[in-house]
Amino acid sequence: MKTTILINCPDQSGIISSVTGFIHKKGGNIIYIDQHVDKEAGVFFMRLESDFEKNIPAVKNLKQEFENELAQPYQMEWSLHLGSVKPKMALFVSKYNHCLYDLLSRYNIGELEVEIPFILSNHSDLEYVANQFEIPFFHVPVTKSTKDEAENRQLELLKEYQIDFIVLARYMQIVTSKVIDNYPNKIINIHHSFLPAFAGAKPYHAAFERGVKIIGATSHYVTEELDAGPIIEQDVTTVTHAHSIKDFITKGRDLEKIVLSRAVKLHINRKTMVYNNKTVIFS
Amino acid sequence: MKTTILINCPDQSGIISSVTGFIHKKGGNIIYIDQHVDKEAGVFFMRLESDFEKNIPAVKNLKQEFENELAQPYQMEWSLHLGSVKPKMALFVSKYNHCLYDLLSRYNIGELEVEIPFILSNHSDLEYVANQFEIPFFHVPVTKSTKDEAENRQLELLKEYQIDFIVLARYMQIVTSKVIDNYPNKIINIHHSFLPAFAGAKPYHAAFERGVKIIGATSHYVTEELDAGPIIEQDVTTVTHAHSIKDFITKGRDLEKIVLSRAVKLHINRKTMVYNNKTVIFS
Amino acid sequence: MKTTILINCPDQSGIISSVTGFIHKKGGNIIYIDQHVDKEAGVFFMRLESDFEKNIPAVKNLKQEFENELAQPYQMEWSLHLGSVKPKMALFVSKYNHCLYDLLSRYNIGELEVEIPFILSNHSDLEYVANQFEIPFFHVPVTKSTKDEAENRQLELLKEYQIDFIVLARYMQIVTSKVIDNYPNKIINIHHSFLPAFAGAKPYHAAFERGVKIIGATSHYVTEELDAGPIIEQDVTTVTHAHSIKDFITKGRDLEKIVLSRAVKLHINRKTMVYNNKTVIFS
Amino acid sequence: MKTTILINCPDQSGIISSVTGFIHKKGGNIIYIDQHVDKEAGVFFMRLESDFEKNIPAVKNLKQEFENELAQPYQMEWSLHLGSVKPKMALFVSKYNHCLYDLLSRYNIGELEVEIPFILSNHSDLEYVANQFEIPFFHVPVTKSTKDEAENRQLELLKEYQIDFIVLARYMQIVTSKVIDNYPNKIINIHHSFLPAFAGAKPYHAAFERGVKIIGATSHYVTEELDAGPIIEQDVTTVTHAHSIKDFITKGRDLEKIVLSRAVKLHINRKTMVYNNKTVIFS
Known part of the structure; x- marks a missing residue:
């Protein structure tokens, strides 16, 4: 299942390794990563495409864990989009x-x-x-x-x-x-x-x-x-x-x-x- | 001698044939002609590159004849530039x-x-x-x-x-x-x-x-x-x-x-x- | 009536003034003229947009006169297209x-x-x-x-x-x-x-x-x-x-x-x- | 000290998190990461810009550790370039x-x-x-x-x-x-x-x-x-x-x-x- 995650948060050291480590730990394979830092504003942006083998029911857990382990500590605004859902x-x-x-x-x-x-x-x-x-x-x-x-x-x-x-x-x-x-x-x-x-x-x-x-x-x-x-x-x-x-x-x-x-x-x-x-x- | 003539004047029928006829009559070969009409303003613009075999002394006459035969009847603003003169x-x-x-x-x-x-x-x-x-x-x-x-x-x-x-x-x-x-x-x-x-x-x-x-x-x-x-x-x-x-x-x-x-x-x-x-x- | 004429012929001095003079003489107003000389091949190309006030019956005459007065002496390949005809x-x-x-x-x-x-x-x-x-x-x-x-x-x-x-x-x-x-x-x-x-x-x-x-x-x-x-x-x-x-x-x-x-x-x-x-x- | 690392190796899951985790562990702040996978060839490419606070003597160690911990397990071809060295x-x-x-x-x-x-x-x-x-x-x-x-x-x-x-x-x-x-x-x-x-x-x-x-x-x-x-x-x-x-x-x-x-x-x-x-x- 293809998944796209968008993140922005205050810039600090270690975000990329934390996020990529999390995805890896959860069984996701990162297909594409792109990131940007707005140096004036001190804001970090990231887009991650990953491939998860897990089933859809697990997405809810994934979201909760992402929220607890990453989003809260790093003060992230973030969203997760499943490739199977057409806007x-x-x-x-x-x-x-x-x-x-x-x-x-x-x-x-x-x-x-x-x-x-x-x-x-x-x-x-x-x-x-x-x-x-x-x-x-x-x-x-x-x-x-x-x-x-x-x-x-x-x-x-x-x-x-x-x-x-x-x-x-x-x-x-x-x-x-x-x-x-x-x-x-x-x-x-x-x-x-x-x-x-x-x-x-x-x-x-x-x-x-x-x-x-x-x-x-x-x-x-x-x-x-x-x-x-x-x-x-x-x-x-x-x-x-x-x-x-x-x-x-x-x-x-x-x-x-x-x-x-x-x-x-x-x-x-x-x-x-x-x-x-x-x-x-x-x- | 390569010569460039720039013209602008009120637009009216017959300008192009008059000017090209003049050049031809004076022994010039037209190398390039480009023209434009600003329809809103009713203004005609032309750029003519010609090759004259005549010598430089004749340029003065050419200018006078152009002035009399074309520029005045058509109310032209115009200029003639010799290729031999570097600005x-x-x-x-x-x-x-x-x-x-x-x-x-x-x-x-x-x-x-x-x-x-x-x-x-x-x-x-x-x-x-x-x-x-x-x-x-x-x-x-x-x-x-x-x-x-x-x-x-x-x-x-x-x-x-x-x-x-x-x-x-x-x-x-x-x-x-x-x-x-x-x-x-x-x-x-x-x-x-x-x-x-x-x-x-x-x-x-x-x-x-x-x-x-x-x-x-x-x-x-x-x-x-x-x-x-x-x-x-x-x-x-x-x-x-x-x-x-x-x-x-x-x-x-x-x-x-x-x-x-x-x-x-x-x-x-x-x-x-x-x-x-x-x-x-x-x- | 808007008319487009396309011409190509061996390059020589005087073509432009002859053609524009012809158009003017026949009551046409030249709207746009664009020309090109292929110097290597010695070929002259021209496209002329003109506005004629005359009626369509006159087109036949116009074509014949163009053929006699211009196309033959200058060995032109040429075509005339009426704006009113859709291809x-x-x-x-x-x-x-x-x-x-x-x-x-x-x-x-x-x-x-x-x-x-x-x-x-x-x-x-x-x-x-x-x-x-x-x-x-x-x-x-x-x-x-x-x-x-x-x-x-x-x-x-x-x-x-x-x-x-x-x-x-x-x-x-x-x-x-x-x-x-x-x-x-x-x-x-x-x-x-x-x-x-x-x-x-x-x-x-x-x-x-x-x-x-x-x-x-x-x-x-x-x-x-x-x-x-x-x-x-x-x-x-x-x-x-x-x-x-x-x-x-x-x-x-x-x-x-x-x-x-x-x-x-x-x-x-x-x-x-x-x-x-x-x-x-x-x- | 700004450092640029270039990597290519056979594509497999986990490379990005391993490399970014390594950089983070060694005290580096990742400034820019860009990666590409050639899917046909199955090859992974990465360019990492990092900022290390460490002194130059430590670079030698860093290189050795990178070689042992990452390059060998992942069969990487890689190079490390210090921003202070002009080619x-x-x-x-x-x-x-x-x-x-x-x-x-x-x-x-x-x-x-x-x-x-x-x-x-x-x-x-x-x-x-x-x-x-x-x-x-x-x-x-x-x-x-x-x-x-x-x-x-x-x-x-x-x-x-x-x-x-x-x-x-x-x-x-x-x-x-x-x-x-x-x-x-x-x-x-x-x-x-x-x-x-x-x-x-x-x-x-x-x-x-x-x-x-x-x-x-x-x-x-x-x-x-x-x-x-x-x-x-x-x-x-x-x-x-x-x-x-x-x-x-x-x-x-x-x-x-x-x-x-x-x-x-x-x-x-x-x-x-x-x-x-x-x-x-x-x-």
């Missing part, structure tokens, strides 16, 4: 279909180890895509006056379908703290600029106006401050004076879908940890 | 030597078609590099109280040596309008960030703080507003959570020197035009 | 769906100015994708003994649907000269390596074996020699020792679909010309 | 100066933690660069008839100056097994193509001929088979039909110097291990 991902979209198609075609060939219980949108334009892939679609319109009500409906659906994390695949609405607080570091957005440049609305227009020679896309966890959450993944492409804003948008679509998909895969594979509004991305 | 480039540096070495080693093997009459610095640290390459070095210290005097000295030297353009190869001083106004779109800076992100001081520290996954460098013409001039060239490189600020600085040096050198070569080869605080970069 | 593209696939989904989702949002009369495959696996997008699907199985017959069937369909060009979107069969000869420089393939490295079968396995640090994808026109036709577009991504062959394949899919789509768009927009087994790609 | 690097060059200047300017600002006892060349053209940086220069001409003698002289110098590794900074001579056998995986070459494409002479000419859209550079350890040794680092840049072979060469110089410098830094920082003609590059 549940909700997709929020508006009218653009490129990120949605990209994610669904990956899902379709088994590239993403998730379940997708539903797709939600404030418009009905993309219902046909949901139908193409036979995934339930919920149309939850949002207007200024109904925003609160709409978010209540979103929370209901998220709860009902036991959603683990949300992907905003070009969902053109601001998500408020009402939803964010229920999914801290569990909402992944794609912003169509090389953040922190051009945060907010119409980044391609702003990039065009400034005359940049490179445009980008940024996937990040959503926090209350707009486009200011922990960055998961970024990529860029070159542009020239000959490109119009429309060209920026077209070239940008390719960036957006690739960058968002990479971020989603990192999240699914438990390769991200968040600290101080920054991410540790394990290899 | 004179002054290098301003402070204490970092990577951009300086990179430019001088290119100059040394004939990659840059310029003369370098002198290197100027507010410190004497890099005098040894100037000596290695046997280029005159002027130490012009700058303090708050002597800034005005220092810029006077700079202008004297620039005039005395008939400098055509200035490269700030990590010159860590703000250049004021006193100098800029004498060299409009003739001062090339390298900023160690992906502008417009992280303008101003300590961009690597700011990038580290924000947790970006990509850092960049930007070469631009210097205008009065700090780090806001027309962008000539940009490039980026990936970073991870594992990189310290010191790593950013080290990786950034490679970006800075390559991006600055590319921008300098574009300028030398008359491949840049500036309009509305943006550049047209000809291919 | 017809056939898609050939096997079992992988990533390139197919990518192209169809672009088609779906109007990014590709083509018609797609049908999708053809040697397997029936991807019929469901054709159905999702409501495009006719033909299953034409290929075995060693039926290859000839299968290609006859392909040619029939290509002729019946008046196909202009074919895209091999991971079609895992070798196309013979029987088909190629009918579509010279009109069959676009995507090869999953950075050609000319790793031509032929299983390029990711070969790249893994060699221990490269970068993998690539190459889109090219199909010629009789396998993976040796004129290259249209290439791109690469980094890999490390930690990536397995399976990782190469997964990372490679993103390259393949983006590179193929770029090549298809260049072809659709008449931005490619082939000469001496190489391409000129207009900007 | 000695010899530079071999011919006539091109760009890689040489790039390495020396990095050395000059302390970016490379090495000593450079000498520069050697088969020509005297670059003696002036050695003089600029006040590094001994040896001119060892090589002709067909004197190659053997020249390599004897090289080996003498390498031995006399206790050289740890050699960098071929565009040294345009084939190095024979006579030298290679004395420096296995200790000779770093830069080849000006994206290997395995265009191995051997004149790769830019071959790339131009093939019409590629991307060119590359590859740094690798030298083995007897030409340009076929373990790849350390690669990078690429785009080219177009408009670039001449001369342009390829100019653009390539920037690639060559950056790629070679990265490879040299990886080697100096003990981040490379070689196995089965491939490299493991630690992060």
